[in-house]
Amino acid sequence: MLLEKYTDHINEILSRYPVRRSALLPLLNLAQREDGYVSESAMKEIARILRLTPSQVYEVVTFYTMLNLKPIGKFHIQVCRSLMCALVGSDTLVGWLQARLGIRPRETTPDRLFTLSTVECLASCGTGPMMQVNEEYYEQLTEEKVDRILADLKRDGTCSLKSGPFMFPQPELQQVKR
Amino acid sequence: MPTHELILLKNMSTPGYTGSLADYERAGGYQALRKVLGKIAPADVTEMVKKSGLRGRGGAGFPTGVKWEFLPKDYQGPRYLCCNADESEPGTFKDRQLMERDPHQMLEGIVITCYAIGAEIGYIYIRGEFVLGAQILERALGEARAAGYLGTNILDTGFNLDVWVHRGAGAYICGEETALLESLEGKRGLPRVKPPFPATHGLYNKPTVVNNVETLANLPHILNRGPEWFASIGSPPRSTGTRIFCVSGHVKRPGNYEVPMGITFRELIFDHAGGMRSDKPLKAIIPGGASAAFFTDQHLEVKLDFESVAQAGSMLGSGGVTVMEEGTSMVWAALRLMEFFYHESCGKCTPCREGSSWLVQTLRRIMAKRGRHEDLDTLTELCKNIVGRTICAFGDAEVAPILSTLQYWRHEYEELIEAAEAAELITPEPALARH
Numbered sequence: 001m002l003l004e005k006y007t008d009h010i011n012e013i014l015s016r017y018p019v020r021r022s023a024l025l026p027l028l029n030l031a032q033r034e035d036g037y038v039s040e041s042a043m044k045e046i047a048r049i050l051r052l053t054p055s056q057v058y059e060v061v062t063f064y065t066m067l068n069l070k071p072i073g074k075f076h077i078q079v080c081r082s083l084m085c086a087l088v089g090s091d092t093l094v095g096w097l098q099a100r101l102g103i104r105p106r107e108t109t110p111d112r113l114f115t116l117s118t119v120e121c122l123a124s125c126g127t128g129p130m131m132q133v134n135e136e137y138y139e140q141l142t143e144e145k146v147d148r149i150l151a152d153l154k155r156d157g158t159c160s161l162k163s164g165p166f167m168f169p170q171p172e173l174q175q176v177k178r
Numbered sequence: 179m180p181t182h183e184l185i186l187l188k189n190m191s192t193p194g195y196t197g198s199l200a201d202y203e204r205a206g207g208y209q210a211l212r213k214v215l216g217k218i219a220p221a222d223v224t225e226m227v228k229k230s231g232l233r234g235r236g237g238a239g240f241p242t243g244v245k246w247e248f249l250p251k252d253y254q255g256p257r258y259l260c261c262n263a264d265e266s267e268p269g270t271f272k273d274r275q276l277m278e279r280d281p282h283q284m285l286e287g288i289v290i291t292c293y294a295i296g297a298e299i300g301y302i303y304i305r306g307e308f309v310l311g312a313q314i315l316e317r318a319l320g321e322a323r324a325a326g327y328l329g330t331n332i333l334d335t336g337f338n339l340d341v342w343v344h345r346g347a348g349a350y351i352c353g354e355e356t357a358l359l360e361s362l363e364g365k366r367g368l369p370r371v372k373p374p375f376p377a378t379h380g381l382y383n384k385p386t387v388v389n390n391v392e393t394l395a396n397l398p399h400i401l402n403r404g405p406e407w408f409a410s411i412g413s414p415p416r417s418t419g420t421r422i423f424c425v426s427g428h429v430k431r432p433g434n435y436e437v438p439m440g441i442t443f444r445e446l447i448f449d450h451a452g453g454m455r456s457d458k459p460l461k462a463i464i465p466g467g468a469s470a471a472f473f474t475d476q477h478l479e480v481k482l483d484f485e486s487v488a489q490a491g492s493m494l495g496s497g498g499v500t501v502m503e504e505g506t507s508m509v510w511a512a513l514r515l516m517e518f519f520y521h522e523s524c525g526k527c528t529p530c531r532e533g534s535s536w537l538v539q540t541l542r543r544i545m546a547k548r549g550r551h552e553d554l555d556t557l558t559e560l561c562k563n564i565v566g567r568t569i570c571a572f573g574d575a576e577v578a579p580i581l582s583t584l585q586y587w588r589h590e591y592e593e594l595i596e597a598a599e600a601a602e603l604i605t606p607e608p609a610l611a612r613h
Contacts, residue, residue: 016342018256018299019382024364025347029306050364063366063524066306066348082268083468083514084426084500120350120518121268121468122307125498126424126432135309165278165314166271169433171191 002031002045010049020050024060028067036076037068065119073108073115075153078132082121085128093129094118096146113154126168136162185411185420186395187436190279197314199321202282208327210398211286215293216335218401223294227397230405231418236262236353236390237467237496238571239484246295248377249385257297258381260362260388261288263304263311264346264353268468268518269498272422272434273391277304277311280395281318285341287394289327290401292339295387300341303358306348315343350522354570355388357524368526369570392422392497413440417483421494425451427501428458437482444478447501458503462586466495468515469575471582472508492582508587509594512579513541519576527568533560534576541580544591547598554591557584 003010013026027049031042043057050057061067068076079085079094094116098104101114108115124130127139138149138161145161152159189195189205202208214223228243249257261284265273276284288300304312319341322328330338344362346352352361356370359381380386396419400408409418417439423446426432430452437446443463447453454460463473465482471492473480480490487494502511520534540556543549561577568574584591 016340016344019363021364022344022362025306025345025361029345029347060364060366064306064347064349081514082518083511084269084498086514087427087500087502087506119348120521121266123265123271123274123305125269125271125426125500126434127271128426132307137310163310165197165310166275167190167279167434168271168275169431171193171195 002027002034002042003049005034006030014049021052024050024052024057025064028057028061028064032067035071036074037071074113075133076115076117078117078119078122079105080120080122080124080128080130080132081118082125084121084125085130088128090129093131093141093146096143097131100146100150114150127163133159133162137166139163182420182438184436185399186276186280186283186392186422187434189283190275195280197278197280197282197318199282199318199325202280206402207282207398208286210401211289211327212333214290214401215333215337220294220296223290223401226405227294227400228405230400230408231415232393232396232400232408233417233484234390235392235396235421235497237267237469237493239494242389242393245377245389246291246387248375249295249387250378253385255384256299256382257295257385258387259288259292259295259297259300260355260358260381260386261300261302261394262353262355262358262388262390263302263308264358265308265391265496266305266350266353267496267498268515269424269426269464269500270467270496271424271426272497274308274311275434276391276395276422277308278314281315282322283398284391284395285315285318285322285327287397288341289322289332289339290397291387291389291394292341293337295385297387298338298340300339301344301362301381302341303344303346303352303362305352306346308345312343312345319343349524350518351524351570351572354572357570358388359386366524368524369572371569412438413481413483413486416485421482421497423482424496424498425501426498428455428460428503428506429453429501430455439483440481440486442479442481443473443499446482446499447478451501454501454503456503458505460501461504461506462502462508462511464498464500464502464579466493467498468518469493469571469578470495471578472511472586473582474586492578507545508583508590509541509545512583513538513545515579516541516576519572523572523576527573529564529567530573530576533564533573536560537576537580544594544598547594547601549591549595549598551592551595551599553595554584554588 027046047054047057105118129141130139149159224246232242233239349367351357352367354369357367361367376386412418420436422436435450460475520538523530523534525531564573
């Protein structure tokens with residue numbers, strides 16, 4: 001149960017808002033972080049915490065694309081397919097991933113490690129093609145980088161190619177002569 | 179490259195700058211706050227912002243000081259500031275950089291704004307995918323609280339303010355200010371009917387200001403160096419200051435470039451972004467994010483300021499400039515954007531919800547060489563029935579790519595349709611909207 005495990009954190013979240021219901025997205029994000037998806041029991045518990053009906057919680061969950069109603073793979077790969085990324089090869093990137101993972105978008109590998117999705121703009125248009133894996137961004141992807149990321153994720157659960165605090169172009173290129 | 183002064187990207191362009199509070203203070207950070215809090219009356223701060231000519235950097239370009247002034251003056255009760263950090267307009271990636279590289283610059287702007295409008299709670303509504311950005315902001319808020327720039331009795335002036343990060347969960351429409359408020363209240367992100375406007379009936383029905391990240395980041399500089407200084411940059415009097423333009427697409431050096439408003443598309447694309455990535459010439463430009471009408475290579479001399487872009491038939495929008503080279507199918511480009519809008523339509527207004535579905539299906543059919551000539555009239559007719567008939571600006575936005583590509587590249591649509599007719603692959607009936 002969320003409330004038992006995260007009592008202090010949940011109370012702290014509730015204290016931020018004069019109206020309880022505002023804590024809905026924060027609690028749903030917490031539930032998904034815990035289980036990888038928002039389960040029915042989590043929705044019922046959140047409804048109790050916020051004094052809402054389960055259907056009031058459910059109608060919000062179905063509106064937001066990041067919230068999953070079903071369990072997904074350990075690594076959720078989301079490739080941006082919007083125009084700006086498509087101009088620089090996001091369809092090719094999806095092709096590489098399909099070939100490596102043996103699945104199509106909206107599918108999960110039999111070992112439950114990877115789920116592949118295509119999504120709309122992730123605000124990384126200058127550094128495409130790109131993908132988000134769970135909470136991390138990977139940008140300016142090439143075939144070699146994709147191979148390394150998939151291998152690293154399988155082996156270590158993380159990959160050093162993930163993006164840090166974003167700045168593009170890098171500072172030295174941004175500097176202008178006075 | 180033309181020389182100009184960086185304002186918003188200056189700190190982060192300094193080698194070794196980490197965005198920590200110590201780094202920000204060393205670069206002169208929080209001096210504007212010290213200058214303002216308890217020393218300049220809130221109404222005078224608003225007056226200074228009005229005088230600077232600062233206009234919203236989120237897309238609509240509404241004058242910031244005027245927006246603040248709409249709050250009722252005699253209202254006794256809570257007021258709120260919501261920082262719109264939902265950055266979701268395809269082609270736009272500047273707020274992400276401002277938040278992740280120099281969070282205190284924007285926080286100082288938030289404190290100044292809250293002081294000016296009399297808000298004691300501020301929320302930063304950040305798109306759910308920006309997990310790193312949210313973490314960086316949380317850390318910066320902690321630093322600011324510890325240093326006394328947030329909390330109770332800030333800088334011994336009696337001013338109290340708390341600011342919280344609120345993560346979204348994936349919905350483009352939550353960048354629309356009233357949808358943002360609905361989402362922040364724990365509901366589906368459906369835009370509200372206006373009026374009443376957020377200035378009087380905003381978050382929890384209380385007076386509320388919603389400002390974009392880049393707008394807020396400008397404030398410390400305006401208060402530090404004066405509104406006259408700010409108003410002298412760019413194309414005064416209507417487009418003052420710099421803009422961070424996000425260049426994407428087929429250029430050599432895509433990325434964020436901060437330049438004074440009023441430089442031309444040619445300068446931005448060829449001097450700053452390095453020109454085209456290959457020897458193929460430029461074919462099309464999207465001047466201000468996915469919601470802006472396309473430009474052609476004939477528009478390269480248009481100036482990047484609010485009025486010039488509007489006069490040329492599009493909008494400066496969120497600052498996302500996407501460049502496409504010769505050989506890019508404009509029908510395909512319009513379809514890709516339309517698929518985005520179809521996916522993101524919130525479903526509240528019928529013309530947008532059903533219209534986006536019809537538009538996608540019609541475009542897909544043309545693209546698949548199964549279209550017919552009447553389809554072009556269908557597209558135009560559908561667009562006409564969406565524009566101006568929805569609660570928010572989403573409806574106007576979704577038709578812009580189609581109408582502008584039909585205007586400049588109608589022959590590309592016709593060629594695909596002629597190919598269909600030649601192959602006798604015309605669909606017998608127009609596709610119906612999905613049920």
